[in-house]
Amino acid sequence: GFRNDMYTYNAMASILLRARQNASLKALVGDVLSSRCLMSPGALGFFIRCLGNAGLVEEASSVFDRVREMGLCVPNAYTYNCLLEAISKSK
Structure with a gap:
């Protein structure tokens, strides 16, 4: 059957x-x-x-940490900037 990938998850996230x-x-x-x-x-x-x-923001930070720990993604500068942007908007 069909299995979601990050692109379908991102489409769902954008819609939500x-x-x-x-x-x-x-x-x-x-x-x-x-x-x-x-x-x-x-x-x-x-x-x-x-x-x-x-x-x-807590969820954003948690996803960042968990994904790294689980070895699902190696963040780059763009990923870090997205996290910093999320944190700075919350202040």
């Missing part, structure tokens, strides 16, 4: 962000982590940016 469905966006974080799908630094950055724009 625009619809202001923060509870569903929060739940999507769990789905992303439990699926253990590999992701590019750009895809991770986009997901973190969606979470930050929704005000879900």
Whole structure:
């Protein structure tokens, strides 16, 4: 059957962000982590940016840390900048 990848997760995150469905966006974080799908630094950055724009900074930081620990992505400068942007918007 069909299995979501980071591109479908990012599409869902973008839709949920625009619809202001923060509870569903929060739940999507769990789905992303439990699926253990590999992701590019750009895809991770986009997901973190969606979470930050929704005000879900703790979730954004947690995803960043967990994905790194699980070996699903090696963050690059873009990914770090997305995380810093999410944190700075929360202050």
